[in-house]
Amino acid sequence: MSSTPIPTITAFERSPDGGQGLARDTRVRWALEEVGQPYAVRLVSFAAMKQPAHRALHPFGQIPTYEDGDLVLFESGAIVLHLAERHAGLLPDDANARARAIAWMFAALSTVEPPILELVNARLLENDKPWNKERLPIVKDRVRDRLRELAARLGEADWLDGVFSAGDLLMVSVLLRLRRSGLLDEFPSLAAYVARGEARPAYQRAFAAQLAVARGTPPAGA
Amino acid sequence: MSSTPIPTITAFERSPDGGQGLARDTRVRWALEEVGQPYAVRLVSFAAMKQPAHRALHPFGQIPTYEDGDLVLFESGAIVLHLAERHAGLLPDDANARARAIAWMFAALSTVEPPILELVNARLLENDKPWNKERLPIVKDRVRDRLRELAARLGEADWLDGVFSAGDLLMVSVLLRLRRSGLLDEFPSLAAYVARGEARPAYQRAFAAQLAVARGTPPAGA
Incomplete structure (x- = not known):
């Protein structure tokens, strides 16, 4: 409900691990929490992941993706690096x-x-x-x-x-x-x-957020 | 023989592929050639790769490594990114x-x-x-x-x-x-x-350089 656009990531509608935090959206959620960047989540079904609309975002039909304005990224490592380069907290200054x-x-x-x-x-x-x-x-x-x-x-x-x-x-x-x-x-x-x-508190928040999806209780706005 | 220090990478003394260019030093050589950065090569035997002196550079006892002044890097992906960030030619400006x-x-x-x-x-x-x-x-x-x-x-x-x-x-x-x-x-x-x-000419030069090692004819200074 913020007036500033926030980035959107994708995550499994039903994670194969049932909320153990092993799906790769958790890595990106953790990075977002470490740098204090609010985000939105769009849940994707297994069927939708393999459709052209999602493959346009992720060529390999997986999650997570990251959308921020005109930028679309896939690969959790690349998304984490992108966040780390633009915010303090994940890379040293030296x-x-x-x-x-x-x-x-x-x-x-x-x-x-x-x-x-x-x-x-x-x-x-x-x-x-x-x-x-x-x-x-x-x-x-x-x-x-x-x-x-x-x-x-x-x-x-x-x-x-x-x-x-x-x-x-x-x-x-x-x-x-x-x-x-x-x-x-x-x-x-x-x-x-x-x-x-x-x-780490940021990990705890990321883990809780993905677990809430598995339990069917995601917070409003996420 | 340059008076300016140049970075040094490590490569197999005897590459398991016999010079097919599949060892990971080729990726780094290719990046160095794309950006026009001269480099030196130190060849490492299989035995030496597992010794403490090399593990201090590469925790997993592999090649390539990259040394430039005080900086020591391992992981070919990280070395290529490091070069790409510091030289034109491997990443877009936008x-x-x-x-x-x-x-x-x-x-x-x-x-x-x-x-x-x-x-x-x-x-x-x-x-x-x-x-x-x-x-x-x-x-x-x-x-x-x-x-x-x-x-x-x-x-x-x-x-x-x-x-x-x-x-x-x-x-x-x-x-x-x-x-x-x-x-x-x-x-x-x-x-x-x-x-x-x-x-690409840069790949050709990189391939030739690693093949010369396999053939026992590396150029002087490399």
């Missing part, structure tokens, strides 16, 4: 520290998440296959390799490179997908890192 | 077009490349497994889904969003990994898109 924070964004999405997606695919798409029981340990070991390296770099620090950044936001979001697998518990420092992310 | 080009960078690395990595892993790491013959078609179909969507968006255009950008550079680089699979040939417009990327 140019080198900023570049390193962006490197962690890419590391989350293109080094740590791919083996996790393999594990998710093995569970979701190949669960009925005769090979899955023997193959799962191999896929898990690939995830463990990454987690071991990530834990070694994190060490005893709170965040990956100094203060909390968009790199941590995406890394925590990616690691959250592992909770049900138990793999995160094998690396206590990473479990604690994820818990620090979840404890 | 703010919205720039944000969309960055979205394509993320799309290449976090939407299109993961299923391709699954296919690469199936071939490289699971080739001796009893399930691989039956599983490969499933993995290939996941790649085809993405290619179909990408081809639909590209349409008859030369590049993904207006002029050539860092988004195209990464997308072409990701698609190149599919050449041996034959999947690219199933989508002639994407095969032509990749060929347009390869035809």
Whole structure:
């Protein structure tokens, strides 16, 4: 009801995870909350996601998308970076520290998440296959390799490179997908890192907002 | 031999692909060539990549890395973006077009490349497994889904969003990994898109430079 236009994101009408916060709109909601940017949400059904109107916004027929005036974006990483570049709170001011924070964004999405997606695919798409029981340990070991390296770099620090950044936001979001697998518990420092992310008030608000959709009680105006 | 310090990247001493240009240093070399930035290369053995000295630069023990004065970066996507932000030639001037080009960078690395990595892993790491013959078609179909969507968006255009950008550079680089699979040939417009990327003089120079390493004939100073 604001007189200033606010950006609109898309999210699942019915998230496959039932409100666990694993759908990628949560990452964008979290970034919006961190920078204090109000937003609107348009819910999209699975059927509508594959239709031309939505594909015009997202070529791969997924969520989230981001619309702000003439600008239409897809890819949660790109949306988070866009917000981080335009608002304070998600990237350091120092140019080198900023570049390193962006490197962690890419590391989350293109080094740590791919083996996790393999594990998710093995569970979701190949669960009925005769090979899955023997193959799962191999896929898990690939995830463990990454987690071991990530834990070694994190060490005893709170965040990956100094203060909390968009790199941590995406890394925590990616690691959250592992909770049900138990793999995160094998690396206590990473479990604690994820818990620090979840404890942030901005994450709490983002999580509550997506959960309200799953429960059919989204707040008015969102 | 320049008196001005130039950035240094790392690359495989012996690339697993024998000089086909699929190692990720090629993406960074290509970006450096597009923007006309001279660079030095330090070759790293597989053993050295896993040692603390290299892990201090790259937490996941991989290549490429990028060193420029006090700045150390890893993740090819982050390095390409860093170069694109500091030099003309890889991102449009218009703010919205720039944000969309960055979205394509993320799309290449976090939407299109993961299923391709699954296919690469199936071939490289699971080739001796009893399930691989039956599983490969499933993995290939996941790649085809993405290619179909990408081809639909590209349409008859030369590049993904207006002029050539860092988004195209990464997308072409990701698609190149599919050449041996034959999947690219199933989508002639994407095969032509990749060929347009390869035809760029900057790509040609980058490819030649990495091939020279594989052949043991790197130019002096690189």
